[in-house]
Amino acid sequence: MSEKIVSIVEVREWLRIYDNNTEEDLSIDQILNLLIDNAEIYIKNSVGDWYKSTPEIENKAKLATLVLVNNWYENRDFTSNVEHVSEKIRHTIHSLFQQMRYCYSEVEKNEI
Template identity: 40%
Template sequence: MMIIDLPLTRKWLREPPEEDDEILNLIIGAAEAYLKNATGRVFDSTNNQARLFCLVLVTDWYENRELIGIKPSDKVRFSIQSMLLQLQNLPDEGEVTSV
């Protein structure tokens, strides 16, 4: 199950050209794989933090295609690291935590 889809991503990016759809689908898949590999967890579209993480990462990779590598750019690194930390430490589904 996908965390984000192409229509949502296109809205988030303020409607990029349709000829970029193939690139966007590739980047969406890579962002979702990055999240899974970084957290060891599988998320779906019901987790808004995971959705936002993927949208931020897709935006960074899309807007900085010439610099794309295996990690986020410096300008979003802090946000990405902070979101990853929170997503890594979410309780398992059904687990109850006290505040």
Template identity: 40%
Template sequence: MIITLDEAKQWLRVDHNDEDSLINTLISAAEKYLVNATGNTFDSTNELAKLLCYVLVADWYENRDMIGKTSEKVRHTVESIVAQLTHCYDSTTM
């Protein structure tokens, strides 16, 4: 696991347990997205992987209706981190 529920809730500034199931689903989806986008697996020691998971979870949590476009800032952040994780790491450095 790259990020924990508690870490995600702290990042989201959520202090209740009502949406723990949703947040866990978003964490799982973010980690799968990372693997699918890079072809690599990462653990919690990789700070870029953690940051990408935080950004994805926050974007999906805050924009649940999926209406409209992803902000350019989020898109650029995700693309930049995915590129770095794809090209700057191999299976021995994760």
């Protein structure tokens, strides 16, 4: 993937996760990179590459990326407030599967 739509620094500021130069920070950065990459893929699959067409639209995509990363990062624990989290997870996973069905021709629809 080319340059990310948001940086690790921007995501850390948005999530209020401060880098203390520890080994744990490296693990967090790996997780945040994974979330950023998937948020950008999610946006691209939803609206196409045109989200990079103008600074105004790209800013909206950056905000959407931050919101998606925040949601996925904050709701990674399935044991807290199960009813609230399960609904968010169900919707997110359903949307991801829908994108996989319709955006990637190599995925067989009846295998999902």
